[in-house]
Amino acid sequence: MKKEDIPQDSGPLEYMTPELCYVKNSNGSYDTVKSTGWKVKNEALSDAWERVHDRVENARNAVEMGLKSPIYFHMEKNIMNISILSSYVKINRLRVWLHMRPSVYKKLSARLLFRYAKVFNVKPEELNILK
């Protein structure tokens, strides 16, 4: 890649830092140059986020229809899966999976709810708010 070909597109990195790229300069040797982003990368990134948002929407519907507990919604919202969530709350995977069931979730103690809420960065009483 030549130094003048390096793309300078705007994207989410703009407010954090320009990134360093290795390019050929006019003498034909390697040099570094800073780039603010590349739109091809941004498209891949926003596609990944669209997929996350789809999953969150599905999770919201499932919770509203009473198929899953709010824990499931918050898990999807934090891009976690059961194994990541279980290691954050330090609860066995099987128990976490059970807590995704509305009937089990209803009987959860305040202490357990507090542990989940802490991982999801919300207040315990906000667990039921799906946003």
Added chain:
Amino acid sequence: MKDNFTHLQAAHCENGVITKLLRLAGHDYMTEPLAFGIGSGLFYLHIPFFKFNGGPAITFRTAPGSIFKRTCKSLRIEIASKRFRSEQNAEEYLDFLLSQNHVVGCQVGVFNLKYFPPEYRFHFNAHNLIVYGKADNTYLISDPIMDRVTTLSSEELNKVRFAKGFLAPRGHLYYVTKTIPVSEELIRKAIIKGIKRTTSDMLHIPGNVGGVRGILYTSRQVRKWREKLGVRTTGHYLGQIIRMQEEIGTGGGGFRFIYAAFLEEASKYCKNDELLKISDMFTQSGDLWRENAVNMAGILRGRSTEQSDFDHIADILIEIHQIEKKAFTDLSNLRLK
């Protein structure tokens, strides 16, 4: 140490941390491509049947942490690294090291990393940064992918050091303990060792999913994906490849440009002009990877959806395979001494 610390920006986090730590230990000649090449950072692996974030598991680099270990071993630098069970012990040990004037590298997860833009906060646990001091309750942080230094409070740093999930850091920290001045001769030997290890990794790894043959495997898969999975899912898969290949921390083209820069430096140390020609081949391959990323983004965004578009991507992958195979064969035939 915190008063005269100068920040160093790098394309890839692990290389950046190594380069900075080694330079501080007196290895002034160290540059990012050199650290990457001596540590044999370049690799290719497409793990079959295994999904990562709901996409194909493809990597363009060796396992996290191995670049550091190999570079230091080749240059006879002694390092210490430690993981912890409790957050409190991890913090106390870090404070202890900082009070001894050590500069410490830390492995962290990016999900809770405050200064990253929200778009980049996935559960990715193999990010590296340097802690170079503590003032009151704030740690002074030098993150190699940023263009300036930053700070994190002790709670924020503890949270990212104890991120959970795949490759969980468990408070992993590392620092240089002992180093001897190295001669030009030793650097040359280290470079040759790094080149040899990369060539054998890329050419002779058993099976057909790793090394240069792995690129052919990916090419065969891409051809099949449209029929098997449909255009939309394939788009997500290709998007994942683009991110593994181009996202911040690769220097572009799936590390190929950094490797080309390394070979260019190696040619100066080894006084061998053949290396420059091979370096050009890697530049060419990196350009093709980037060109392919543009094609993949076309499918991802629905601009091109025909089977011929998929075949085009697969064909370019075959071309990349041929170029890299030739480059590595030439490298192994050089008989560097």
